[in-house]
Amino acid sequence: MAKATKKQALGRGLSALLKDPENDIKSVSDKNADKVIGNVVELDIDSIEVNPFQPRSNFNDEALEELASSIRELGIIQPITVRKLGFNKFQLVSGERRFRASKKVGLSTIPSYIRIANDQESLEMALVENIQRQDLDPIEIALSYQRLIDEIQVTQEKLSDRVGKKRSTITNYIRLLRLDPIIQTGMRDGFISMGHGRALINIDKKKDQLAIYEKIVSDRLSVRETERLVKAYKEPKGASAETTRPKEETVPEFVSKGMEVLKEYLSAKVDISASSKGKGKIVIPFHSEEEFERIQKIMTGE
Structure with a gap:
């Protein structure tokens, strides 16, 4: 626990500076801003609110408990990032799992990088940083891309440059949002993969998407089998997937x-x-x- 206590002491002096009403920092040009902005500061956990722009909506309870146990033993290894809203008031930009786990452990303070950002900049920082994570599901990534395009008004080409991904990759993710919400939920819960979803996108009618989705889950079809099933649905045009599947005639x-x-x-x-x-x-x-x-x-x- 000594190791955790030592890490929690990080930035205590800067924390006191932020609590001084006479030194309320509102922009990067304010006095003492260079001592705080971009530095790791120990903030009261109750002074931080959750970011409404956070793209992640699913938090695995078991993984959160494991992170809480790690924090209980070692402290916060990687600081969270916050933006300053007002006097001694901050909002999460990234690190919500660490923030939630720290509250679960009962920490009163948490090491934080402080930034000054408006809502658009905060949204962009949160979304771009979260897109880079490996543990987001395909729908969370797709929603993040779509929000960046809609709310920051960037094209897919510009978004490709900002997040370091090919435009085709971004397009493939965003197309997943055309799937029926039930199928999107199934993908988020791990019943089907992104490969299954990409095959189902080729089905225009939601009721037919759902019919094939149910067959994928019940028969545990692979991505290749799903692609063949979708292809059968498309030939001839307008027929249902079940009726267009090749029928094997078994002669007695x-x-x-x-x-x-x-x-x-x-x-x-x-x-x-x-x-x-x-x-x-x-x-x-x-x-x-x-x-x-x-x-x-x-x-x-x-």
Whole structure:
């Protein structure tokens, strides 16, 4: 615990400076701003509010508990980032898991990088930083990209430069938002992968998306199998996925054996179609009057 106590003492002097009403820092040009802005300061945890621009909405309880245990033993290894809202009032920009875990542990202060930013800059910082994380699900990433485009008014090309991702990657994520909300939830919960989602995007009707989604989950279809199923849905256009799946005709054993006997007996080609229930028809083609009479005599015994 000594190690944790030592880390918690970081930035105590700067923290006192922020609590002095005569030294309220509102911009980077204010006196003592250089001592605080961009530095690690120990802030009262109750002076920090959650960022409404936070793209993450799912927090795994088990992972949060593990992080809380780590903080209990070692303290905060990586400071959170906040922006200054007013006198001794701050808002999270990034590090909400660390913030939540610290509150769970019962810490009264937390080491923080302080920034001065307006709402748009705060949104951009929060979204761009969170997009870089490895533990966001595909829908969270897609929502982050879409919010950046809508609220900061950037094109996909400019967004590509800012986040260091190919434009095609950004497009593929954003297209996931065209899926039915139930399917989006299924992706977030891990029932299907992004590959499954990308295949389902090609289905325009939400009810058909859902029908195929249910089949993917119930039959545990792979991405490749899902792609084949979607392709079958699209051919012919307008038919349902189930009806367009290739049907394998299973000919009963007695039919397959009997067909060979008939061919040999009639010395002619015999076409037989039959269902698995035993119903069907026999077709015996002929090419001349003489051939027809020959087959007739064999069949009637005349």
